[in-house]
Amino acid sequence: MTVERIVRIVAGFFVLLSLSLGVEASPIFHHPYWLFFTVFVGLNLFQSGFTTLCPLASILEKVGVKTEAACATETGKA
Numbered sequence: 492m493t494v495e496r497i498v499r500i501v502a503g504f505f506v507l508l509s510l511s512l513g514v515e516a517s518p519i520f521h522h523p524y525w526l527f528f529t530v531f532v533g534l535n536l537f538q539s540g541f542t543t544l545c546p547l548a549s550i551l552e553k554v555g556v557k558t559e560a561a562c563a564t565e566t567g568k569a
Contacts, residue, residue, distance in 0.1 A: 493559045494551045501547060505532045 506529055511517045513525030539545040552558065557565075 492556070493562055494548050494556050495559050497551055497556065498545060498547050502532055502536055505529075 509525045509528040509532070511519050512521045513523050513529065514520065515523070535545070539548075
């Protein structure tokens, strides 16, 4: 699995979890302030689209997870 796929999976999970915890109609509702976490994830995704800076991607690369570009180079698809 590549850095890009892990970032998308984690961001999607965090959005769904924070909505579940922050929306009153949810069976696992905790507090509406959880919606601020949804906003944080969305803003981080938005800014990373312009700046390519993503804290999770940086961490994953440092621990050795390969990027899509690295995988494409290894398989000769670049």
